[in-house]
Amino acid sequence: MPNSPSTFLDAYGAGLSTSQQYQTLSQTGNSAAAVSVLNTLFSYGDHAPSITSASSSSVSSTTYVTVGLVLDRNNNISADPLLSGTWAQRQAALDQYSSPADLWATYGANTGDYNTVQGSVPSDAFLLANQLGYLSSAADRTVWATFTVAEFAQFFGLASTDVYVVTPNSNSGQATFVAWAGSLTLPSSVSGLWVDQNVSITTPHLINSTAVPLTGLPGIGNGANSTPAQTVATPAAVAANYNFPLGADVPTDPIALVENTVNNQAGLFAAYNLYRQQVGLSPVTQAQFQVLSGTTDPQGVVIPELTLDISIVAGAVPNSTQLLYSFLNTYPYNANSTPFSAYQLAFFDTTNHPSVITSSYPAVGQASAGSVFDWAWQELFKDGALANVSVHMAAGDEGASANFPNGTVNVAHTHSSPFTLLVGGTSIAGLYTAQNDTTIEQTAALAVAGDPATIFPLVAAGLKTLPSHLSAAAPAAMATVLTTMFETVWQSIAVESGTPTSVSFGSHQTGSGGVATGWSIPDYQQAFGLSTLTNGNRGMPDVAALSSGDTYYAVLSADYVNGTSTTLLHGDGGTSAAAPLWASLTTQFNAVFVDQGLPKLGYYNDLLYIAAVIAPGSFNDVQLGNNDNSYFTSTTSTGYTSPYYDHLYVAGTGEGYSAGLGYDLASGLGTPNGLLLARALSAIAHSQVNSLADPSTSPPMLDADGSGWESGADQALLFQTTGNGATVHLDLGDHATLFSSGASASYSWTSRLAQQSLQSDFDPGLALLFDKQGQGAVSYARVANNETLAVTVDGVAGQATQASLSDPYGFADFFAGSDQVRVARPVAIAETVGGQDDQVAVVRMRQVGENSLQLTLYKVDDLAGTIDGLAPGHPAYAAAAQGRAYLTTYGANSISGPGYGQFGYTELQGVNAGDIIAMRLDNQTTGAVFWAFANANEVVNGQKVGHLWNYGLNTWGWEDTYGGGDHDYNDLIVQLDFTSASGHHWLV
Template identity: 45%
Template sequence: MPTLANSTFLDLTSYGTTTATTVEAAYGVNGVEAVNNINVAFILPRANDPTALLSSNWATRQVALQANDLWSRYGATTADYDSARTTLAGYGTIIGSATGATDGYVTSQDSRTIWVSLSPSQFESLFGTKLYQAEYAGAALYYWNGSLSVPTGVNVAGLWFDTPPWFGTPPAVSDQSGGARADLHEGPQSIGNYLSTTERMSIYLPGAIAKDFYNFPLAGKDIPTTAVGLIEPGIGAAMPGTSPTFQQGLNAYRQAAGVSPDGEYYLVGNTNGQSYANGNNGERSLDVGVIASAAPGSKIGLYAGSGFTAPSHANVFTSYQTAFWDTVNNPTILSSSFSILQQTNPSSVFYNAIKELFIDGALRGVTMVQANNDWGSSWGFADGRANQAINSSSPFMLLVGGTSLTTMAAAPLDPTIASEPSAEQSLHGLATAGDLAILWRLVAGGLTMLPSAASASAAEQHTFLESVWNSFVIANGHRTPLLGASDGGVDTTQPTPWYQADFGLTPTSANPGHATGRGAPDVSADSGGNMFYAAPNGDFSKIGGDEGTSAATPMWAALLAQIDTIFVDQHLPHLGFANDLLYIAAAVAPGSFNDITFGNNVTSYFNGASAGGATVIDDQGLPITLTGYGYLAGPGYDLTTGLGSPNGTLLARAMTAIAHSQMSHSSSPDMLDADGSGWASGADQSLMFQTMSAAGAGVEIDIGASTLGFASVASGTYAWTSRLAQQVLQSDFDPHLVRLLDKQGQGWVGQSVVGAGDQLSVSIDAHSTVALQASMTSPFDFADFTSADGAVRVARPVAVAETAGGADDTVAIVRVRQNGEDSLSISFYRADDLAGSIGGLHPGDAGYEAAAQARAYQLATGGTALAGPGYGNYGQSGLMDVDAGAIIAMKLVNHTSGAHYWGFAQANETVDGRSVGHLWNYGLNTWGWEDTLGGGDRDFNDLIVQLDFTSSSGHGWLMSG
């Protein structure tokens, strides 16, 4: 019998977390030979490797996943499956079915899985070693000594065990901190989580959080939305008695939450093995409550897994499998607040079982949303280091971290916001006084109303601060609470996923050695701290405040169910695995996310006292030593909150635009192409070169055989960003804030016509630059070349109409926000090419203006010129009869001065022999105009303009808001 490499019990549970070498030493047990049966999953190899398919772009994947031969390609081979099944039947009893709908076990060739029930003697005969059991953490710990062997005839790629505890045996741990000790400080360990016990119980219904703080696209609309499956091992729909039933409890909560009481649900798994007593009923009800309130149009699926009928132990693995292979309900959105806690050796069959499990989910077209958990940087592993759970970090899962939302009304009640370091210099005090530096950060994080202008009622419904969820407090040598911080970190056992690498990330561990790998989380949402969820308790008998990434995760699942519904309404495929779409959205439309820049998740520790002075008493009254490894929030992606929390409507618009671009416009030339040695122009086109730098900079653009050089002035400290420009294109964004952030100058913008295939490189102050996100952004007409000296955005001054489904005669939505004081109007016209030509006339030629007017688009509000809505205000209209692939250019008229400006600098006035650019690119079909002759204050926000080619499709649910 061949021995499996790296197959000890510690390889299954405790890779890298303990220095112990035996199970008995690692877990402090002295087991006896097992007397109970055990159920084991044997995972076979795939007939073919799906890596290339799953790492292709979203549209390619979604089309390929509809193929009829998918599982003959990516399931097990018939030879492997038949051989393994025949061999294993000689050692134990094969259990399960193709869907696992009855007993919670999936056994099939497509899933490459064979579940076998083994007695202790059969276990020893099959694996060549005895099975032991011991009491550990309140449950039976099943283990073995040495390595496992398997008989010839079973081509094993993975193994998993349905053993207790059903949430996964936690790893054995020992101090591996390398002597690190934290600098202790009394009080709250992070900002924005410290309302007093009475005041902090600020409880909001999940639907209110979705609508008021995260701008869900279908909030308040009575629209049936995609079903959401919930991983609920063992508990399913179990209730403590016959009355109320789960259906009655669900309906009662929905009615209390102000939505239709007629909720729908379904249950899959070993329903006879459900146990209210043994299952996590509180977790189940929290998950259900968030979906029922935040996505009330979604049916809820409960995946109970194998249940608790002996020898089953409702291992979360079985819940995932039954969800992925449910061919009756075919869930496309799946939320799990349950992690697989074992830290498995990445070279083991155990690791491979989990890795391949989530690949199955991706191939089955499931969007998997996973809580990254609630213990901060330690991940609850008392080994002294920053950790990320290996088995809960699949690149095919969307990992959700936690934030703390503080409303404008609550901000004065939290001393970390209102009283430190002094009332005069507090975060709240500075923001209320209009301090630009503070407001700038708060707006990036989701502030949409000037605090000093907020009424009492508005203050209850608007974000003041969103910070990392970390409610740990040190007081008089004690640290509380036991639970309460956003996990986040780096899984260094796997490479950085391609979508994070394409985003320009190299997630790096805080631990000694600073290894790199898969960064977590991907996204985040409110998890407690200063805002709790009004959720039902375990038996639905009352509603109270609840918290955790276990709430943030179904909140994200509710949002994705709405976005999935919009996708289907616009005749797109279901979302499925779509992490790359989210990262592309963050690159091209950063306003899709609230950027969390306050707080930390530092919680690393080991058990026991230390002579180093970093010892505190934990919630259980035991000494622990804090080591200080962890992560801080910061601009952009970080290892506490990922890309940030959602602006749901802006995210839905971005994701649908990206999806339509990939599905229907793949032949449209990208702005730049990677040619192996650098970047080259993807077409004959006019390009803008926008410089952003803290100090004056000399810029050199090499284009083919020519060079464009210019000196740029410094950008203003609060020069507008793509995120801000996109944020203000919300109808309810406060005009007071818009006007307060006026007159913040950009650098310099130049423009040149380039030829297809021309090589392009950028240097700033003679230093070369890199375009980290260009592969994501270039298909959307811009790319940022950055160095330590600043950045140059290369962008097209026109929009290419990538319409929904490649349709003609569509309506493009036009959104504008004015931040100039003059009377303005904007018009749009169709050009023949990306250089702006019309019938052989080029921008600046005699007759060009008349030709542009003849090509002007009619507006839904009448005429061809959209009037600016006034200083600080928002306006919206539509362009009529827009065809797929149309090249749309713009002209701005300043009616106060009588001047007019084109998107093509060569058609504008000159200063010192250079044509003046009046247009600035702010990301996905979003631009800002400078309305003053000669360049004015260069703030390029006098009129912010956005063209949206997809939101009017389907029922047009994304057109406004």
């Protein structure tokens, strides 16, 4: 049960409202204090709002406020156990319910309690809310009522003198709303309360903070200094740049869009089809563009957010029907409502059942953590997860400040539910744009000159073409092709010279990100190892995509629809564009999943974090830029003004977050490589489903034994070290192994680079640029089932932070300071679609070795590599392996390397579920033969030489030279894929 009672500051005040004013009001309910607080919080500059007591004769009897009374779930059952399992466990649990009615009979409200609460509400208030479109039912656990102010006071046990009608000044941009002082009395079975008014504090926070001197552009990669240099690309071009997996001809499911209003529907629909024609898409029928909630003005203004959203979805998934759910803001009853009702209508739409939803709208008012308002908001998105809807929400365009001018970092609490996928913002620059962006032009010159130190992080961020091979031509007015050279955090704040200097704080120029202190860290971020970074709270964003900066989206102009412009297309963006782009990608993933016999994704944040660990090539790792835009405001001159504030000065405090290696609070996991991510998600989902059906098919590599780790099977293991060089101590049961590792080369191959190289359009020049970059050392051991395993590096115990995510896929990383030891199997276990036999497996290769190479894949009997009792290294082992060799679909029992720098692809036939697949490499130039199992290889200095290196999900790199050569382990990169060839082969 959430904390109650609550005051109006809980509903409208912000998570910042722990002020003495709030405390005093909570304790006394004093009306004079309430008016004082309202004047303080909702004034703008030196303009005060008009505040009228509900008891005044000047308050109209038709002043309304709509409230949702939210009940607990049936028998106080919690949705958390169902939602906290693995994705496959959630899907299996949801599948047990034969219909939505069956599901909500369990997770909705108790029918008797619901009827009691509904009966307590004045019938006219309940009927009016119903007429306005609010969804009241035991399933959604909400009784909506549209009260007059007098009814509101009476129902919640308030004196009429403690209810106020607040009319903000005209500069605030807010509508009239209802507020109150004192505590509300709720019906006994009501656990949550939602007041459907979008209200934000407009009075800035005047805080004594240290200002940071500002000049130019605080961000990087957002400063193309001429309009022609800034690219305006079609959404289809952006989707193609992110390697979306499906072509435009593949049918995809509808997408739900939460919108504020959908005015002038006839004019909008006509303009939308003109836009589609302009960007090369076929027109749609009205059935493919449906407005499903909200009464809107036929002559009203269409806002840019709406035209932006529908344009992104049209370009990215042109065959998806768009289902628009707008706020229920019918004047005069709710002149400025929240998106709560729109989310609810989408989640409980029993006709259309949308499986993917995108929104840029949180609730503006920040409910205090633990309040009845906060509880209602949290449970709403649990409903979305239970309805198996993938919810995408823009992280916001307000940077690390969240547009709270208090001088520090903040996160909008209603923008950070762990059951939504929060999408941050980036900027993309091609070569021409980069050469005209003063913040990156020098870096671009180094990249074109072939500087590996410059190019290496650019490849991690998605660069697939050697910079010297990129076109330097100016982009077209509407670019239909977009090629990333730089991807940076979206940070377009600019400091302009003047007296005083102007800086665009508060003007929606930066992707939001930070730590949501009102939410505990979700399981998927805990398992990823983010507890220290986020101090045990929810970090955001989860992912990112192009928002604005050096590249904009070519979208339908709202001004064109409104008749104020004759230009049909214009450039626009923001995280409000990044969210529908990710929703479109999820819709393509759903098409792939259904094609492969899997359920739709629904709530799938955990799968994305697993993919980032085992298949890091699935994400472009944005490593440049920041979202530093924290600031404070003052009535005293600071030397800076902002166009966002009236009669006030601003000053930046320099607080925020920077992009870096891996997850960060500016860009999350990164931006998508759609095809690689689709392959990873498919592999993870089938593995989880297969494990539920038969856990024995893929035994864990390591088990947690309470105090450490132990081997999950009798198996061979690789121990590979990266970092600055170290002495590694392995405790394996009752014996120990000690080996030394030199430092890894500056550009030694990572799992991300190895996986990225396995793209047919990855430039061979990039692969060759990073050839001959030595890894650390690799050791090899046979480990018995249940044998304990511990890793120590230079005396520091290694911590397998992410092992719970990677272990089911055959490896675990032990971190110790700047060094890392990967424990991995040298074999693959075939996790086929549906656990079926006689399947086709895809083999991808990238050769970065100069010799002629040949690869053989063969079946072994166990994880130690034995065949009919013969261990690797036995004189008869080679013949036994040849007898177990898989045939390609062309009938060959070996695969030739594709050649120096080149990519190759083939397929194996006859792969059965649970097959254990090992490899042999023949260097046909030198005649040497190497095995995945080091105990079958040559001896140098008394040690067997390992020739194999693990690069993540069923991906390995070979060293093709006797004695270990240059130890770069990229002479032949090999990946096995057991799911992409299923269905329509869309991922092959």
